[in-house]
Amino acid sequence: MIKLLEARNIGKRFGGLTALSEVSLTIAKGEVYGLIGPNGAGKTTFFNVLTGAYIPDEGEFVFNGIELPVGKPHLVVEAGIARTFQNIRLFGQMTALENVMAGHHIRTKASVWGILTQNKHTREEERLTTERAYELLKYVGIERFADTVCKNLSYGDQRRLEIARALATEPQLLALDEPAAGMNATETTQLKALIEQIRHDGVTVLLIEHDVKLVMGLCDRLTVLDFGKKIAEDVPSVVQKNEAVINAYLGGGKHA
Amino acid sequence: MDQLAEAIPYLGKRNPKAARWLVIIIALVAPIIAMMFGRTWVRILDFALLYMMLALGLNLVVGFAGLLDLGYIAFYAVGAYTWAFLASPHFGVHFPFWAVLPLGAGFAALAGIILGFPVLRLRGDYLAIVTLGFGEIVRIFMNNLNYPVNITNGPQGINALDSMNLFGWDLAKSLTIGDFQIHSLYFYYYFFLACVVGSIIFIQRLQISRVGRAWAAMRDDELAAKAIGINTRNLKLLAFSLGATFGGVAGGLFGSFQGFVSPESFSLMESIAVLTMVVFGGMGNIAGAVIGALILTALPEILRNIAVPVQETLFGHVILDPEVLRMLLLSLAMILMMLLRPGGLIPAHARYSRPELVGKGVRT
Numbered sequence: 001m002i003k004l005l006e007a008r009n010i011g012k013r014f015g016g017l018t019a020l021s022e023v024s025l026t027i028a029k030g031e032v033y034g035l036i037g038p039n040g041a042g043k044t045t046f047f048n049v050l051t052g053a054y055i056p057d058e059g060e061f062v063f064n065g066i067e068l069p070v071g072k073p074h075l076v077v078e079a080g081i082a083r084t085f086q087n088i089r090l091f092g093q094m095t096a097l098e099n100v101m102a103g104h105h106i107r108t109k110a111s112v113w114g115i116l117t118q119n120k121h122t123r124e125e126e127r128l129t130t131e132r133a134y135e136l137l138k139y140v141g142i143e144r145f146a147d148t149v150c151k152n153l154s155y156g157d158q159r160r161l162e163i164a165r166a167l168a169t170e171p172q173l174l175a176l177d178e179p180a181a182g183m184n185a186t187e188t189t190q191l192k193a194l195i196e197q198i199r200h201d202g203v204t205v206l207l208i209e210h211d212v213k214l215v216m217g218l219c220d221r222l223t224v225l226d227f228g229k230k231i232a233e234d235v236p237s238v239v240q241k242n243e244a245v246i247n248a249y250l251g252g253g254k255h256a
Numbered sequence: 257m258d259q260l261a262e263a264i265p266y267l268g269k270r271n272p273k274a275a276r277w278l279v280i281i282i283a284l285v286a287p288i289i290a291m292m293f294g295r296t297w298v299r300i301l302d303f304a305l306l307y308m309m310l311a312l313g314l315n316l317v318v319g320f321a322g323l324l325d326l327g328y329i330a331f332y333a334v335g336a337y338t339w340a341f342l343a344s345p346h347f348g349v350h351f352p353f354w355a356v357l358p359l360g361a362g363f364a365a366l367a368g369i370i371l372g373f374p375v376l377r378l379r380g381d382y383l384a385i386v387t388l389g390f391g392e393i394v395r396i397f398m399n400n401l402n403y404p405v406n407i408t409n410g411p412q413g414i415n416a417l418d419s420m421n422l423f424g425w426d427l428a429k430s431l432t433i434g435d436f437q438i439h440s441l442y443f444y445y446y447f448f449l450a451c452v453v454g455s456i457i458f459i460q461r462l463q464i465s466r467v468g469r470a471w472a473a474m475r476d477d478e479l480a481a482k483a484i485g486i487n488t489r490n491l492k493l494l495a496f497s498l499g500a501t502f503g504g505v506a507g508g509l510f511g512s513f514q515g516f517v518s519p520e521s522f523s524l525m526e527s528i529a530v531l532t533m534v535v536f537g538g539m540g541n542i543a544g545a546v547i548g549a550l551i552l553t554a555l556p557e558i559l560r561n562i563a564v565p566v567q568e569t570l571f572g573h574v575i576l577d578p579e580v581l582r583m584l585l586l587s588l589a590m591i592l593m594m595l596l597r598p599g600g601l602i603p604a605h606a607r608y609s610r611p612e613l614v615g616k617g618v619r620t
Binding site (some may be wrong): 019097130146 | 458461467476483488498609611614
């Protein structure tokens with residue numbers, strides 16, 4: 001197993017509320033890793049800390065053997081981690097193609113001077129960015145909407161577009177925050193195929209999801225969070241039978 | 257240019273090529289037609305071109321990057337005063353045109369960065385208030401820096417600025433060939449026109465580039481922009497400084513054209529006027545800024561020439577001063593605009609990419 005991401009004792013508090021405490025996990029290269037837990041368990045907080053949107057109070061992330069910068073989202077993306085959002089966040093006034101092209105920003109170099117003079121390097125880069133963005137739209141299956149302003153896309157297509165935009169940053173780890181939320185059964189099946197394809201193409205996936213069927217069918221390993229603490233980590237079939245997990249989800253044991 | 261052509265009703269969609277030629281021809285013959293109504297009108301056109309540059313620069317900050325800037329005129333002031341300091345009898349230095357203009361642009365860009373740093377974390381209303389304050393600070397400095405050391409000559413302003421001298425050719429002098437005289441206002445017009453066209457080309461290139469897309473991304477959703485690796489700090493500073501550069505160049509041109517600068521040319525009302533041009537024309541699109549600047553510069557002047565005689569014939573005396581009428585009609589126009597066409601005269605359908613770059617064989 002080659003370690004891709006290692007989270008070490010991550011802790012995050014908001015005032016008196018402990019959102020995460022001592023969360024440690026290791027994601028191997030090439031796997032689909034699930035992060036599940038009841039509402040308010042700290043899954044999205046974990047994402048925000050990982051991607052630099054929040055600064056953790058304790059602990060650190062090691063990505064590819066290098067410690068990730070804290071509180072600098074663009075450097076995290078540059079290191080190779082891309083994310084999507086639970087509530088879709090696209091760039092509303094841009095077309096689908098332009099959204100994906102914007103995602104390629106971090107991998108392009110053209111300077112203002114290069115743009116002003118439209119030198120050879122800039123023109124070539126612009127052409128490659130456009131081509132690549134179109135290929136990514138094809139990859140997620142919405143290339144026919146390339147010139148559609150993204151807010152006019154259907155819900156499922158917007159989710160796909162967000163994944164395409166995240167892929168445009170050329171990540172090694174793709175962090176998906178509830179990608180199946182609000183999708184119907186057909187859309188979820190298609191999404192599952194897409195995530196499997198992404199994994200097959202060499203991108204490791206970190207998945208937050210509520211859809212238990214999707215998680216169980218897709219993930220190689222899972223971590224379960226409850227009240228900011230890790231209560232289980234294992235392969236899906238084992239996690240399913242874990243008492244603490246069942247209690248957390250069904251409110252059994254002392255809470256009942 | 258293409259956007260301007262497209263904006264022409266009817267013709268723009270049907271025959272883009274003809275529309276484009278129409279725009280070029282109008283731009284070229286406008287001063288000649290204006291001269292038939294008197295020299296003032298050519299002067300007004302010259303000013304309209306300066307305002308176009310300002311509107312284009314502000315549109316870059318407000319329309320593309322989504323940073324509401326109410327103190328934009330400060331950069332205009334920086335450009336104009338740079339010209340006044342470096343090319344007038346005030347300090348007794350007379351730098352040549354090609355040195356002063358870039359310096360003015362540079363200083364304005366610097367001022368843009370100075371303004372940019374403290375406001376990096378602000379958005380919307382808060383940003384507007386701080387930039388408004390910045391604009392006023394610059395004006396008040398210009399107004400009061402005449403004591404203890406006289407730097408700006410205070411409220412009196414600085415007189416007798418050098419005129420533009422393009423490599424030995426003085427734009428302020430009329431050219432006489434035989435009996436035929438070409439007025440200097442024409443030279444200014446075509447020179448300013450060239451500057452505006454240059455600005456448009458530059459801004460259009462910026463718009464369809466990684467920088468333009470990053471700005472648009474930041475404007476539409478800052479958090480998501482960060483999450484795809486856009487360094488919002490650097491891009492905001494870039495937007496402020498590039499926008500300011502246009503203001504600085506326009507300011508320098510204004511100073512030398514007018515031959516006189518004083519703090520009262522750079523009041524808050526001017527900032528608001530430029531912002532109105534951008535909003536009126538259509539935020540986030542180049543054609544909108546150009547049309548907005550043209551209409552809002554020319555309309556008050558037309559009004560001034562019509563309102564007085566009309567009132568005199570109708571009532572025998574002037575009831576409403578044209579200046580009052582101007583504010584009245586302007587506000588009315590803005591209110592109607594917000595109700596009927598909230599996107600501006602030419603609503604933005606700005607493009608940030610060239611989809612045609614995708615290989616023709618790939619597309620289905």
